[in-house]
Amino acid sequence: DDNNNNNDSNMDESNDITNSNTDIRQWQHPIYQNSNVTTDMDVVFVGTASCTPGVTRGVSCTALRLHWRRQTVEWKKTGHEDGRVVEPVTHKHTAAGNTGGTWLFDVGECTQLQVQRTASVRPSKITKIFLTHAHGDHSFGLPGLLCLMGQDYDRGADGDVRPVVDIYGPEGLRMWLRVAIRYSVSRIVPPYRVHELMDLPMAPEWEFSPRARRFFHKQRQQNQRQQQEQQQPQDWGTQGLAGQDPSSWISVANSMPLEPSSLFGEVDGGRSIYPQYNHPLSTDGAPVYEVEDEQDVRVYAAPMSHGIPCVGYVVDERPRPGRLRQELVQPIVQRNLQALCEAGFKVPMKAMAVIKNLPEGASFTFPDGTVVTQEEAVEPQRQGRKVVICGDTCDCRALTKLAHGADLIIHEATNAYLEGLDANTNAAQVE
Numbered sequence: 001d002d003n004n005n006n007n008d009s010n011m012d013e014s015n016d017i018t019n020s021n022t023d024i025r026q027w028q029h030p031i032y033q034n035s036n037v038t039t040d041m042d043v044v045f046v047g048t049a050s051c052t053p054g055v056t057r058g059v060s061c062t063a064l065r066l067h068w069r070r071q072t073v074e075w076k077k078t079g080h081e082d083g084r085v086v087e088p089v090t091h092k093h094t095a096a097g098n099t100g101g102t103w104l105f106d107v108g109e110c111t112q113l114q115v116q117r118t119a120s121v122r123p124s125k126i127t128k129i130f131l132t133h134a135h136g137d138h139s140f141g142l143p144g145l146l147c148l149m150g151q152d153y154d155r156g157a158d159g160d161v162r163p164v165v166d167i168y169g170p171e172g173l174r175m176w177l178r179v180a181i182r183y184s185v186s187r188i189v190p191p192y193r194v195h196e197l198m199d200l201p202m203a204p205e206w207e208f209s210p211r212a213r214r215f216f217h218k219q220r221q222q223n224q225r226q227q228q229e230q231q232q233p234q235d236w237g238t239q240g241l242a243g244q245d246p247s248s249w250i251s252v253a254n255s256m257p258l259e260p261s262s263l264f265g266e267v268d269g270g271r272s273i274y275p276q277y278n279h280p281l282s283t284d285g286a287p288v289y290e291v292e293d294e295q296d297v298r299v300y301a302a303p304m305s306h307g308i309p310c311v312g313y314v315v316d317e318r319p320r321p322g323r324l325r326q327e328l329v330q331p332i333v334q335r336n337l338q339a340l341c342e343a344g345f346k347v348p349m350k351a352m353a354v355i356k357n358l359p360e361g362a363s364f365t366f367p368d369g370t371v372v373t374q375e376e377a378v379e380p381q382r383q384g385r386k387v388v389i390c391g392d393t394c395d396c397r398a399l400t401k402l403a404h405g406a407d408l409i410i411h412e413a414t415n416a417y418l419e420g421l422d423a424n425t426n427a428a429q430v431e
Contacts, residue, residue, distance in 0.1 A: 040068040041317075041385060043408065044120045047108055050414040051137050059108030059137040062389055062410060063121045064315060066101050066297070101127035104145075105313060105389045111141030112148040123149040130291075130299075131169030132391025133310035134176075134249075142167075143180040143189075146265070150188035164267055165192040168291055168299075170200045170309045174270060175253035181264045189265035197289050198274050201236040203305035203395065236277075236286045236303060236398075250309075286398035296320075297384075300402050304393035312391050314402045317384030324356040329377050332370050339367030 042065050047058030102125040104111075115121050126149060131139055149165065167173070174194035181189055245251060260266040275287030281300070282288050289311070292299040296318055301311040329352055333340070340348035355364045358374040365371050388403040390396045390411045396403075403409060 041066055043387070043410070044118065046104070046114045046118065046121060047111060049108075049137075050412070053108070053110035058110040058114040059141075060106040060132075060412075061108055061111045061114060061141070062105040064103045064105065064387060064389075065120075065125075066103065068296075101125060103128040103130065103315075105130045106132055106138040106391075107141040107145050108137040109140035112144045115145065115148065123151075127163060127165060128292075129165065129167045130313050130389075131167070131173060132304070132312065132389075133170060133306060133308055134172065135308065135392065138391070139169075139173075139176075142177060143184065143186065146181070146189040146192065147186050150186075150190045150265070163191075164269070165190055166292075167192055167194045168273075168301075169194070169197065170250075170311065171196045171198050172250040172253045175256055175258065176249065178258060178260060178264075178266060179256075181266075182258065182261075187263060187265075191262075191267045192265050193267050193270040195271045195273055195291070197291070197301060197311060198272050200309035200311065201275070201287065201303055202309065203286075203303065203398075204235050205305060205395075236284075281401040283400040283402075284397050288402065302398040302402055304391045304398065305395040306392050310391040310393065312393070312396055312399050313389045314399065314406075315387045315389075317386065319384050320382045321356070322379035322381050324352060325377055325379060326352070329355055329372060332366055332372065336366045336368055336370075343367055 044063040044065065046061035046063050047053070049057035049059045051059070053059050102121055104121075104126055107129060115123060123145075126145075129142065129145075131142070133139075146165070167177070174196055177194060180186075260268075273289050273291060275289055276282070277285070277287045279288035279290075283302070286303055289301040290298075291301050291313070298316045298318070300314040300316065302314075304310040304312050333349060333351055336351075337348045340351055345351055351364070351366075355372060355374075355377050358364060358378070360374055363371050363373040364377075386403070386406045386408075388399060388406045388409040390399065390409070392412055392414070396411065
C-alpha cells in the first residue's frame with residue numbers, strides 16, 4: 001500500500017545517506033559556503049557546540065569577516081636567530097580591494113579542522129583572534145590553528161608580506177601560548193603578539209571556595225538582586241583566581257622564567273590592557289576595556305558572569321562615508337572623457353573617486369565647466385554597524401551600554417530552555 005511504499009522510500013533514502021561518502025557533518029549541519037549575497041561584513045559560525053567537539057559540530061569559534069579592510073604589513077629580514085621571523089617596516093589599513101581581514105572570536109578544540117572544512121574562512125586572511133576566556137572549548141584550538149596559518153606563510157616566497165597576528169584574551173594567555181608553542185617546538189607559527197586583559201574581575205554573584213579552589217555561583221543572592229526594584233552598582237572587585245589561589249596559573253604565569261623568542265613566532269608589541277571602572281559606557285559597576293581603536297573600527301570588552309574570568313566583545317564600526325551618486329556623476333564623466341584625459345586623468349573614470357573623497361563643502365569642476373559639489377554628489381555618511389559577541393554566561397548585563405543599538409548579538413544558549421524540545425523539565429531547572 002501507499003504507507004508501505006513511503007516507508008520503503010524513507011528506508012532507501014536513509015540507507016543512501018548512511019552508505020554514501022557524504023560527510024555526516026554536511027548532512028546534519030551543512031557548513032556555510034560563500035553566499036551569493038554581496039556584503040562587506042558577515043559572520044560565519046565555525047563552531048557552535050558546547051564543551052567538547054562532536055561528529056557534527058566543532059566547539060566555539062565565530063568568524064567576523066571585514067571585507068572592506070586590507071591590512072598591509074611589510075617586513076624585512078633581520079639578523080635575529082634564524083632570520084625567518086622579520087621585523088615590521090610599515091603598518092597601514094586601506095579600503096582598497098576585497099581582501100579584508102577575518103577576525104576570530106574563540107578558538108576551541110578542533111577549530112583548525114573546521115576552518116579547513118569551510119571555504120568561507122581562509123587561514124591566510126585571519127588577522128586578529130579574540131578569546132573570551134580560558135576554558136578549553138574556547139582556547140584549546142589556538143596553538144593548532146596558528147600552525148595551520150603558519151603553513152601558508154612558509155609556503156610563500158622569500159620576502160613575502162608577513163602580517164602579525166594580534167591575539168587578545170584574559171591575563172595569562174601570553175605565557176600559556178608561549179609554553180604550548182615552545183613545548184611542541186612549533187617553529188611554523190606566523191609572527192604573533194598577545195594583548196592581555198588585566199585584572200579581569202568576577203561578577204559579584206560568584207564566591208570563591210578556598211577548599212575547592214574554584215568559584216561557585218550564589219544563585220539565591222543573584223535572584224534577590226534581580227528582584228530589587230532599584231539596583232545599585234555591584235562590586236566587581238574580585239579578580240578571579242589571581243590573589244585567591246597562589247598556585248593558580250594566572251598567579252604564577254608572569255613570574256615564569258621563559259622569555260619570548262622570535263624563533264617561535266612571538267614578536268614585540270603585546271600590550272597589557274587595564275580595566276576602566278569610570279568609563280562612560282560602564283554598567284552595573286563593571287569595568288570597560290578599550291581593547292582596540294583603529295581608523296575604521298573600535299573593539300571593547302566587559303566582564304561576563306562566569307565561573308572563571310570571562311569577557312564579551314563589542315565590535316563598533318565607525319560611521320562610513322556616504323556612497324557616490326553615480327547616476328548623477330557618471331553621465332558628466334562620460335561627457336568629459338577626452339577632456340579628462342587631456343587634463344591628466346590617465347583613467348578618466350578615476351575622477352569619480354576624486355569626487356567621492358572630496359572634503360565637506362568642496363567641489364569639482366569638469367573641463368566643460370560643470371561644477372559638482374560634495375553635498376550633491378555624495379550621500380550622507382552611513383551609520384556604523386555594531387556586533388556583540390558574548391562569552392559563556394547566563395548574564396551579560398555588563399555589556400548593556402556597550403551593546404546598545406547593536407545590529408547583531410551572539411549569545412550562547414547551552415542552558416536555554418526550549419519549549420517543545422526539552423521534555424520533562426522546565427525553565428527554572430534548565431536555566
